[in-house]
Structure formats: structure tokens, C-alpha cells
Amino acid sequence: MAGLSTNAIHGHEHRDGMGSHIPPVYLSVVYEYIDYELKEAVFVDRGNYLRYGREENPTTRALERVVAKLEAVEDALAFNSGMAALSTTFICSLKPGDKIVLPMELYSSTFALLDNIAPKLGVKVEKVWPSAEAIVEAVDGSTSMVFLEVMTNPTNKIIDLDYLSKHLDLSRVALVVDNTFTTPVVLKPSRYRAKLVVHSMTKYFGGHNDAVGGVVAGYKRDTTAIWDWRRVLGGILQPFEAYMILRGVKTLEIRFERHSSNAKAVAEYLANHSRVEEVMYPGLQSSPYHGVAKKLFEKPLFGGVVSFKIRGSYQDVLSFMRRLKVVKRCPSLGGAESMAVIPVKAGAMFIDPEQRARLGISENMVRLSIGLENVEDIIEDVSRALNI
Numbered sequence: 001m002a003g004l005s006t007n008a009i010h011g012h013e014h015r016d017g018m019g020s021h022i023p024p025v026y027l028s029v030v031y032e033y034i035d036y037e038l039k040e041a042v043f044v045d046r047g048n049y050l051r052y053g054r055e056e057n058p059t060t061r062a063l064e065r066v067v068a069k070l071e072a073v074e075d076a077l078a079f080n081s082g083m084a085a086l087s088t089t090f091i092c093s094l095k096p097g098d099k100i101v102l103p104m105e106l107y108s109s110t111f112a113l114l115d116n117i118a119p120k121l122g123v124k125v126e127k128v129w130p131s132a133e134a135i136v137e138a139v140d141g142s143t144s145m146v147f148l149e150v151m152t153n154p155t156n157k158i159i160d161l162d163y164l165s166k167h168l169d170l171s172r173v174a175l176v177v178d179n180t181f182t183t184p185v186v187l188k189p190s191r192y193r194a195k196l197v198v199h200s201m202t203k204y205f206g207g208h209n210d211a212v213g214g215v216v217a218g219y220k221r222d223t224t225a226i227w228d229w230r231r232v233l234g235g236i237l238q239p240f241e242a243y244m245i246l247r248g249v250k251t252l253e254i255r256f257e258r259h260s261s262n263a264k265a266v267a268e269y270l271a272n273h274s275r276v277e278e279v280m281y282p283g284l285q286s287s288p289y290h291g292v293a294k295k296l297f298e299k300p301l302f303g304g305v306v307s308f309k310i311r312g313s314y315q316d317v318l319s320f321m322r323r324l325k326v327v328k329r330c331p332s333l334g335g336a337e338s339m340a341v342i343p344v345k346a347g348a349m350f351i352d353p354e355q356r357a358r359l360g361i362s363e364n365m366v367r368l369s370i371g372l373e374n375v376e377d378i379i380e381d382v383s384r385a386l387n388i
């Protein structure tokens with residue numbers, strides 16, 4: 001089996017009559033029926049005829065083949081955003097009477113989606129403390145799905161997938177993992193018997209903050225039904241974005257290494273700074289999640305997201321943010337540019353304040369997505385912004 005970067009570069013398996021080794025952007029929406037029995041229409045490798053751009057697109061299909069290989073599963077379906085991938089997956093998989101168990105720390109729009117759609121679908125949502133033990137405890141006879149992000153946002157807790165795979169009856173409960181923060185460079189949830197793996201490809205897969213996309217990967221027995229829902233809900237990834245993400249994903253592994261080494265250096269710098277109250281980064285030896293991250297991750301790389309608390313008030317956080325120059329004040333993560341957000345004014349705004357306090361998300365907290373710049377420049381920027 002080829003390595004991750006080899007698959008990221010060559011896994012598209014695109015062939016055409018020109019010998020092009022880069023899959024082109026196929027803008028055609030329609031593909032000709034050679035005859036109306038469809039006998040000679042082009043068959044894509046998933047088994048569907050290439051007919052119409054809302055169903056299949058050859059550029060998008062090339063990216064899907066890459067993602068399936070990266071996640072070590074049979075198939076992948078690309079969507080026009082991470083949220084389109086998630087909404088289609090939930091609509092396809094949940095039915096009236098089901099219960100879905102989630103950690104209470106999750107990407108805010110996923111909460112917004114489930115909080116709104118679950119009552120319409122007749123589905124119960126139970127949010128629990130972000131730990132494998134709490135999730136196992138909440139799963140009962142009506143639970144059809146456990147959905148989680150292994151690395152929580154913004155406090156970087158790590159949920160023990162290994163424990164979940166050993167303590168849940170995964171023949172009955174679907175384990176669905178959003179692998180956006182961890183990426184297959186260090187974690188392949190299918191190895192822990194996750195049924196489906198979801199990504200916002202807008203983040204590390206694309207990697208350049210210039211394309212929005214999402215994907216669901218899994219075995220064909222599970223992706224076939226989602227393909228049908230994608231067709232009718234209409235969320236397929238468009239070919240130009242597929243091309244951009246195919247280009248970005250080639251460097252996923254080397255970028256993730258650099259994101260991780262830069263982030264570790266920034267986390268270590270912050271951990272020794274007198275104006276910093278706490279640093280949340282599983283790559284730090286002192287992190288309570290270091291052990292479980294080391295157990296789960298294939299390599300000692302812990303990603304680009306570092307959260308920390310400034311000793312002081314919300315006003316001190318605002319002054320820090322205003323003084324940043326290299327690090328940009330932007331949402332999102334996983335791109336080449338280092339970026340900072342104040343969680344209580346971003347995603348965590350939608351978490352109930354009492355739960356937020358329990359989770360350790362406070363007004364003096366900053367979340368950094370460490371980019372690919374020279375680490376000395378990032379540290380100098382953070383240092384200048386911290387040192388009044």
C-alpha cells in the first residue's frame with residue numbers, strides 16, 4: 001500500500017487520451033447518452049453513469065478517489081462545503097425515534113444544524129461531556145449514531161476513539177467522525193471502526209484558504225445511500241473547487257508536519273510566558289491529553305491549533321488581538337496563514353454559558369491556527385502582542 005503523500009499525489013487515477021497527469025477541470029454539466037439504452041455512456045468507477053453534473057463530475061471524482069485512499073476506505077463523496085457533507089449525512093442516516101449522542105464541544109454550525117434539523121426528523125440529540133467514557137454511558141437502545149470530533153474545538157481535548165471502538169457495539173451504533181482537525185496524516189478513524197469520516201476540506205485538505213469543500217468517506221455499502229441523497233439535495237462539489245483541493249491535498253502531509261512543528265514551538269513559547277495562564281495543546285508533555293493523543297496518532301504531530309488564556313480580562317485579549325500583525329484575525333483554520341479568533345465571540349458563542357464555563361472556554365481565551373510562516377516570525381508577532 002502506497003504512503004499518504006504518494007496517494008495524495010497519484011491517487012486520483014485520472015487517465016485521458018492526452019496522457020495528462022493532472023486531472024483537468026471538467027466544466028461540462030452534461031454527458032452524452034450514446035444511445036438511449038445507455039449502453040455506451042461513460043460509467044464512472046463507482047458504478048454510476050456519467051450523465052449530469054449534479055450526480056457526478058470527473059474532476060470531483062478524481063479528488064474523491066484520493067480522499068478514499070487517504071482515509072483507507074473504499075469510497076468518498078465530495079460536497080460543496082463541510083456543512084453540506086454533514087447535513088446530507090445526517091438526513092440520510094437518521095430516522096424518527098433515533099437518538100444521536102454528541103460531545104457538548106463541537107463545531108458550532110454542526111450544533112446549529114442538529115439543533116434545528118433533529119426536531120424535524122423526530123430525532124433526539126444528547127450532548128455529553130467530551131470524553132469516550134461519557135459517550136459510552138449515554139448510548140442506549142435508541143441510539144443509532146455517535147458523532148464527534150476527536151480533537152475538540154477550541155479547548156483541544158482528545159476523545160479516545162480506541163476506547164469507543166472497544167466499548168460500543170458498532171454493529172448497532174454508527175460511529176461518525178469529523179476528522180477535520182486531526183486529518184488522516186495522524187488519524188484514520190476507519191481503523192477504529194468508524195462507519196463514516198467527514199471533513200471540512202476548506203481546512204487542511206485544501207490548505208490555502210481559497211476553496212470551500214467537504215467530504216464523507218466510508219465503505220460503499222454506506223456511501224451508496226449518501227450518493228443518492230447528494231443527488232437529490234444537490235450538494236456535489238463543483239469542478240473548479242475540486243481542482244483547487246486536488247492541488248492543495250498533494251502537500252497535505254508536509255504542510256501538516258510544518259503546521260504541527262510551528263504550533264508546538266508556539267505552544268512551548270506560550271507555556272513559559274508570564275502573561276499566559278494556560279495553554280491547551282495536546283503536543284505539550286504537560287497536556288492532560290498528551291498520552292491519549294500519542295496513543296491514537298500515527299505520528300507525534302498534533303496539528304496547528306493552539307488555544308491559550310491570557311492572564312487578564314477580555315479587554316487584554318482585545319489589545320492582544322489588535323497588536324497582531326503576521327497572525328491575522330480571521331475565523332477558520334488549516335490554511336497557510338496563521339490566524340487568531342476569540343472563541344467566546346466566534347463558534348463557542350453558541351455553547352450554553354454554563355457548559356462553556358465547565359468546558360474551560362473563558363473570555364480570556366484565544367484560539368490560534370498556526371500557519372506555515374517562519375516560526376520565528378509567528379513567535380515574534382505573538383510575543384510583541386503579549387508584551388505590553
Ligand SMILES: Cc1ncc(COP(=O)(O)O)c(C=O)c1O
Nearest residue numbers: 081082083107178180200202213
Ligand atoms: C470541525 C469542522 N467541521 C465542519 C466544518 C464545516 O465546514 P465548512 O465551513 O467547509 O462548511 C468546520 C468549519 O469550520 C469545522 O471546523
